[in-house]
Structures are given as C-alpha cells and as structure tokens.
Amino acid sequence: MFQKILIANRGEIALRVQRACRELGIPTVAVHSTADADAMHVRLADESVCIGPPPARESYLNAASILSAATITGADAIHPGYGFLSENADFAEMVEAHGLAFIGPSPAHIRMMGDKIEAKAAMAALGVPLVPGSDGAVSDLDAARRIAAAIGYPVLVKAAAGGGGRGMKVANDADEIEEAWRTARTEARAAFGNDAVYLEKYLDRPRHIELQVFADGRGQVVHFGERDCSLQRRHQKLVEEAGSPMLSAAERDALGARATSALAKLGYRNAGTLEFLYQDGQFAFIEMNTRLQVEHPVTEMVCGIDLVREQIRIAAGQELGYGQSDIRFSGHAIECRVTAEDPETFMPTPGRVTAFHPPGGLGVRVDSALYAGYRVPAHYDSLVAKLIVHAPTREQAIARLRRALAEFVVVGIKTTLPLHQRIVEDAGFQRGDYTIHWLERFVAGQ
Ligand code: ADP
Numbered sequence: 001m002f003q004k005i006l007i008a009n010r011g012e013i014a015l016r017v018q019r020a021c022r023e024l025g026i027p028t029v030a031v032h033s034t035a036d037a038d039a040m041h042v043r044l045a046d047e048s049v050c051i052g053p054p055p056a057r058e059s060y061l062n063a064a065s066i067l068s069a070a071t072i073t074g075a076d077a078i079h080p081g082y083g084f085l086s087e088n089a090d091f092a093e094m095v096e097a098h099g100l101a102f103i104g105p106s107p108a109h110i111r112m113m114g115d116k117i118e119a120k121a122a123m124a125a126l127g128v129p130l131v132p133g134s135d136g137a138v139s140d141l142d143a144a145r146r147i148a149a150a151i152g153y154p155v156l157v158k159a160a161a162g163g164g165g166r167g168m169k170v171a172n173d174a175d176e177i178e179e180a181w182r183t184a185r186t187e188a189r190a191a192f193g194n195d196a197v198y199l200e201k202y203l204d205r206p207r208h209i210e211l212q213v214f215a216d217g218r219g220q221v222v223h224f225g226e227r228d229c230s231l232q233r234r235h236q237k238l239v240e241e242a243g244s245p246m247l248s249a250a251e252r253d254a255l256g257a258r259a260t261s262a263l264a265k266l267g268y269r270n271a272g273t274l275e276f277l278y279q280d281g282q283f284a285f286i287e288m289n290t291r292l293q294v295e296h297p298v299t300e301m302v303c304g305i306d307l308v309r310e311q312i313r314i315a316a317g318q319e320l321g322y323g324q325s326d327i328r329f330s331g332h333a334i335e336c337r338v339t340a341e342d343p344e345t346f347m348p349t350p351g352r353v354t355a356f357h358p359p360g361g362l363g364v365r366v367d368s369a370l371y372a373g374y375r376v377p378a379h380y381d382s383l384v385a386k387l388i389v390h391a392p393t394r395e396q397a398i399a400r401l402r403r404a405l406a407e408f409v410v411v412g413i414k415t416t417l418p419l420h421q422r423i424v425e426d427a428g429f430q431r432g433d434y435t436i437h438w439l440e441r442f443v444a445g446q
Pocket residue numbers: 131156162163164165166200201202203204206208232235236275277286287436
C-alpha cells in the first residue's frame with residue numbers, strides 16, 4: 001500500500017479523498033494556491049504545500065509545481081480528484097515517469113476517452129450502441145450541412161475535447177447549422193485548444209443515465225449500478241439519483257453486462273463512468289469519464305462502498321476481491337449540488353460565509369469544505385456543498401431531502417439551496433417524470 005498520497009485538488013473533493021486515506025491509515029499531502037491557504041482541505045491534511053497564485057493554471061493545473069510538491073514531501077501516489085488534471089493524460093504520464101502512482105486509469109485510456117470521437121469509435125467497435133451522428137470529425141461546413149441533413153434536424157455540434165457542457169451547440173434546422181458549427185468550433189478552440197467537432201442527433205426527450213464501473217486491471221470488472229443525472233442546467237448536472245426512477249433491475253443488469261464486457265476487452269483499470277442518453281427504452285453512449293465523478297456519493301450510499309478506497313486499493317495493485325454477484329443495491333439516494341450562485345440569476349456569489357449549519361440525522365450526508373468564517377474564492381468552481389440523502393424508497397428519500405434542505409443554513413453568501421427546495425416540492429420531480437430538458441424549463445418558470 002502507498003506510504004503517502006498527495007491530493008492534487010481542493011474543496012470538498014480534496015476532503016473526500018483525505019477521508020478515505022485517513023481510514024486506510026495513509027498520510028496525505030494537500031496542495032493549495034495562495035487563495036486557499038485557509039481552506040479546510042489544507043487544515044485537515046497531514047502536510048501542505050503552496051503550489052502557486054490563485055489562477056488555476058498557475059497552481060492546480062501546474063503539473064511541475066504539483067510534482068515538485070510530491071517529490072519534496074516523499075509522496076508515492078497522486079490522487080487527482082475530479083476536474084483540474086484528473087483527465088489529463090500527459091499529467092498521468094508525468095506522474096508515472098517520476099516513479100509515482102497515478103490513482104486512476106492508464107494514460108492511454110485517459111487519452112482515448114478524452115477524445116469523444118475516439119471514445120465513440122472504440123465503444124462502437126465493442127458493441128456499445130451510440131447516439132446516431134457523424135462518423136468522426138466534421139472539418140468543413142459543407143460536410144456539416146450534408147451530414148446534418150442525413151441525420152435529420154435538430155442536430156448537436158459537439159467538441160471532441162468537450163467537457164463541462166462547453167463547445168456544444170444545437171442547430172434546429174439548416175439555417176442554424178453554420179452558426180452552430182462555427183461557434184462550437186470557436187468555443188472548443190478557446191476552451192480546449194482543439195477545435196475538432198462532430199455531429200450528433202439532438203434527442204428531444206432523453207434521460208441522462210450513467211453507469212459506474214470499476215476494473216482492477218487483473219481481469220475483474222464490475223459495475224455499481226446507474227445514476228440518473230437528467231436534472232441539468234446548461235448541460236451541467238444539478239441533482240443526481242441512484243438508481244434511476246425509470247430503470248428496471250433487468251435493464252440495469254443488461255446494460256451492466258454489456259458495459260463490463262466492453263471494458264474487460266479494453267483492459268481498463270480503476271474507476272470509470274459510461275454516460276448514456278436513454279430514450280424510448282434504448283441506451284445510446286455519449287462519453288466515458290475516466291475519473292471519480294462529483295455525483296459518486298449516491299452510488300456509495302446505495303452500494304455501501306467507499307469508491308475512493310477502491311480506487312486507491314486498485315492503484316496500489318490490489319485485486320478487487322469480489323464479483324458482480326457480491327454487489328447489492330439498497331434503497332434510493334439523491335444528491336443536490338449546492339453552488340455559490342444566485343438561485344435565480346446563477347451569477348457567482350463568492351464571499352465570506354458567516355454561519356454554516358449542515359443538516360444531519362439518519363441517511364443524511366454532506367460533503368463540503370465550508371466553515372463559518374471561510375471566504376469562498378472567486379477563482380474556482382462554484383460548488384460549495386453536496387447534500388446526499390439515502391432512504392429505503394425514493395419517496396422516503398424525497399421526504400428526507402425536504403427535511404434536510406430545511407435544516408441547511410449557509411449565511412453570508414447566496415447559494416442554490418432555495419432552488420433545490422423548489423425542485424423537491426415539484427410534482428414532476430416527485431413522480432420522477434423528467435428528461436434532460438426539464439430543469440431548464442423549470443428554472444425559466446414554464
Ligand atoms: P460534457 O462532456 O461537456 O459534459 P456530454 O457529452 O457528457 O458533454 O453531454 C452533456 C449533456 O448534454 C448530456 O448529459 C445531455 O444532457 C446533453 N447532450 C449531450 N449529447 C446530447 C444529444 N445527442 N442529444 C441531446 N442532449 C445531449
């Protein structure tokens with residue numbers, strides 16, 4: 001097992017990884033920018049190293065600083081969390097070249113899945129169904145017009161290197177394809193330094209259902225069931241559930257069998273998530289994330305497993321030690337992402353938190369790095385807390401969520417807690433009857 005793990009991240013996810021390390025008896029090293037000197041992940045770590053000024057590219061994205069921090073503290077493994085360098089194959093390679101373990105998949109798999117065009121081709125070759133679309137990148141406008149007409153409008157122009165909902169534009173008809181194609185490329189070039197785009201049929205009422213998979217790289221591949229992440233704004237998830245209110249156990253088993261056999265053939269290792277759109281009883285693959293995800297706690301709650309611990313064990317070369325039939329699903333879990341944003345305008349609201357009272361009680365979990373007196377910096381992602389509830393049924397989970405949201409107090413900055421309170425009261429949400437477009441309309445008051 002590792003002697004010391006450096007956590008190349010901040011906020012709630014750095015704490016989340018620290019907690020798993022502490023339970024495994026492994027000391028941790030926190031890294032932080034100058035803006036985060038007082039952050040909770042620094043206070044709770046065994047050691048900490050300042051890696052640069054506030055802008056992420058000079059600190060949390062600064063591979064050289066992070067590797068130096070690992071070297072001077074004698075860490076033998078790096079956990080990247082999510083975001084920042086977690087899906088950067090070059091970074092994973094550098095970590096390994098320095099003789100350290102990267103707690104994640106192989107650089108080759110990170111690279112393959114980081115290019116969505118390549119990821120779709122790889123999955124198609126392994127028998128996983130795709131959303132209909134262009135066969136590879138679409139590099140000129142004439143081709144975009146021709147392919148869009150063949151797929152049928154509306155179509156979605158997507159960045160091959162896309163993430164976080166950026167570089168994605170809808171064209172409703174032939175008049176809109178030029179604008180969509182150009183803006184998607186411009187946005188992709190600015191955000192990812194890669195303007196390759198492809199086309200997909202824009203589905204009108206899908207659900208986003210993703211499957212958590214785990215492989216030990218020694219032949220054992222299992223899945224921990226699905227998460228329904230259909231409640232999104234601007235293609236970004238806000239509320240996630242495990243399991244999906246739409247899916248039967250038989251459908252889950254069938255999807256799981258197909259996905260695990262594909263990943264076994266690929267020789268995949270560590271955690272991964274296959275994302276699908278689900279419409280009219282059909283699954284269609286859109287992308288794979290080669291890291292831990294923000295919404296992983298809902299899976300942990302229904303499976304009773306610590307996914308970060310499993311990531312660390314596998315990276316240390318241990319076997320999974322159990323098979324699919326040992327994994328049981330119990331009850332229902334829901335997660336709300338609480339962000340430092342105005343709940344109506346979604347403008348970021350950095351600033352000082354003057355009081356913080358997280359909810360508690362049976363089946364309630366709060367993953368957050370907030371504390372009273374903490375100043376939420378303006379430089380980073382606005383996620384400040386994840387509220388996760390778990391109960392025997394979805395109906396009970398909703399009652400628990402309503403109760404927990406009512407207890408949750410954050411004073412000093414505006415958060416999206418009031419929005420979550422409105423969602424939980426909505427009859428459509430309570431019925432579980434929603435698609436990826438539901439929340440956008442709900443927020444717009446339609
Ligand atoms: P990113 O990597 O930027 O998150 P994804 O490919 O995962 O991009 O897509 C994000 C979200 O955008 C999906 O969860 C879904 O809501 C929406 N989306 C993506 N592809 C399609 C599509 N073909 N039709 C309709 N919605 C889509």
